[in-house]
Amino acid sequence: MQKVKIGVIGVGGIGCLHCRNIKTLEDIELTCVCDVNEQAVEKVGEEFHVKYFSDYKKLIKSGLCDAVLVATPHWFHPEICVFAFENGLHVLCEKPMAVTVSGADRMIEAAKKSKKVFSLMYQQRISPAVQKAIGVVKSGILGQIQRTLFIDTVFYRTQAYYDSATWRATWKGEGGGVLMNQAPHGIDIFLSLAGLPRKVEAKTRTKLHEIEVEDEVSAFLEYENGAWGYYYTGTCEAGGGLRAELLGDKGKLVLIGEELKLYTFTPSISQYTFKSKELWSGPEVKEEKVEILSPKENIFGHAGVVKNFARAILYKEPLMVSGEEGVKSIEFINALIMSGRKCVPVGMPVNRKEYDNFMEALKKDSKHKRISA
Numbered sequence: 001m002q003k004v005k006i007g008v009i010g011v012g013g014i015g016c017l018h019c020r021n022i023k024t025l026e027d028i029e030l031t032c033v034c035d036v037n038e039q040a041v042e043k044v045g046e047e048f049h050v051k052y053f054s055d056y057k058k059l060i061k062s063g064l065c066d067a068v069l070v071a072t073p074h075w076f077h078p079e080i081c082v083f084a085f086e087n088g089l090h091v092l093c094e095k096p097m098a099v100t101v102s103g104a105d106r107m108i109e110a111a112k113k114s115k116k117v118f119s120l121m122y123q124q125r126i127s128p129a130v131q132k133a134i135g136v137v138k139s140g141i142l143g144q145i146q147r148t149l150f151i152d153t154v155f156y157r158t159q160a161y162y163d164s165a166t167w168r169a170t171w172k173g174e175g176g177g178v179l180m181n182q183a184p185h186g187i188d189i190f191l192s193l194a195g196l197p198r199k200v201e202a203k204t205r206t207k208l209h210e211i212e213v214e215d216e217v218s219a220f221l222e223y224e225n226g227a228w229g230y231y232y233t234g235t236c237e238a239g240g241g242l243r244a245e246l247l248g249d250k251g252k253l254v255l256i257g258e259e260l261k262l263y264t265f266t267p268s269i270s271q272y273t274f275k276s277k278e279l280w281s282g283p284e285v286k287e288e289k290v291e292i293l294s295p296k297e298n299i300f301g302h303a304g305v306v307k308n309f310a311r312a313i314l315y316k317e318p319l320m321v322s323g324e325e326g327v328k329s330i331e332f333i334n335a336l337i338m339s340g341r342k343c344v345p346v347g348m349p350v351n352r353k354e355y356d357n358f359m360e361a362l363k364k365d366s367k368h369k370r371i372s373a
């Protein structure tokens with residue numbers, strides 16, 4: 001069987017997990033690894049019996065791989081991915097694809113020029129519940145969307161977590177807090193369901209932790225069709241979870257964790273409101289729990305995204321998470337961060353130049369963290 005040869009760049013926490021996952025898959029083979037930490041990469045190279053590098057350019061030019069999986073801290077993603085595309089490699093990049101929309105644009109441009117496969121590690125999007133929810137929205141059963149809600153408190157974090165690497169939770173190292181690191185998965189799900197709003201008005205703050213960047217975000221959203229929405233995330237809550245609501249004219253979809261409920265209205269709200277002679281009643285509401293089937297042969301999570309990436313290269317299997325879709329998340333994240341810091345509403349598409357200048361100013365006063373031994 002044909003296999004994609006892949007190199008993993010950045011073999012810290014998640015990069016190592018990817019190396020282990022790749023070993024379990026049929027369509028792909030780990031052939032090399034890279035990390036600027038020479039001791040770490042030597043250890044990983046020896047563990048997986050593959051060639052190792054401390055310079056990503058050398059790995060990309062080595063001829064040892066057809067594709068790379070980029071798992072370095074986010075600021076490096078555009079530079080490494082663009083270089084990989086320019087050298088004819090397919091790319092699977094960790095989330096968030098970039099810190100700024102201008103960085104994401106550069107990646108898309110390079111991917112298009114190279115005609116190589118570009119996918120992103122948004123493994124939560126491929127979960128059966130989320131795929132089902134996306135299918136329900138696409139079916140049109142909800143009618144025109146009137147209101148959205150997304151509350152993502154999945155990722156509680158301790159101070160020890162933030163103190164575990166110099167780059168974490170700094171403008172310099174990450175370009176944002178919860179929005180850049182923990183929330184991108186939820187944001188990817190939210191935008192896959194509801195699309196991008198045209199404007200956000202956010203409040204962001206550092207509520208609990210000793211960090212430079214935001215650990216709590218609350219935002220009011222406005223959509224192109226005039227619908228309103230609400231978005232919340234943070235790393236301060238224990239016992240958290242994920243809740244999404246999409247209210248349409250004809251129905252409402254509620255996703256709580258892995259559970260999906262559909263409420264359908266007969267007749268639609270717009271019809272009932274003006275045709276009914278009733279004073280106190282509403283349309284008939286049918287509530288149903290949506291059955292979520294997960295085909296046994298499918299692999300989900302990180303390994304599922306890697307498998308789909310490999311099969312897209314080998315057999316042109318449709319990508320479950322394409323690079324192009326990732327730009328929407330960065331658009332949303334940048335708008336929330338800038339709106340929260342400047343205390344003004346921010347429209348999308350975000351002004352690239354304005355955001356780059358705004359981020360450069362934040363980075364100027366930013367300090368890498370001293371980390372606990």
Ligand SMILES: NC(=O)c1ccc[n+]([C@@H]2O[C@H](COP(=O)([O-])OP(=O)(O)OC[C@H]3O[C@@H](n4cnc5c(N)ncnc54)[C@H](O)[C@@H]3O)[C@@H](O)[C@H]2O)c1
Pocket residue numbers: 009010011012013014015034035036037040054056071072073074076094095096121122123165180181
């Ligand atoms: N999809 C997910 O579920 C998931 C989970 C965790 C992290 N991530 C993402 O993965 C990325 C890495 O996160 P992490 O927690 O593994 O970080 P980490 O600090 O544990 O690992 C990052 C590694 O990259 C190396 N590195 C830094 N700059 C490099 C460069 N220029 N070239 C080569 N190597 C370089 C570091 O030495 C380190 O070993 C981040 O973008 C993060 O958001 C995704």
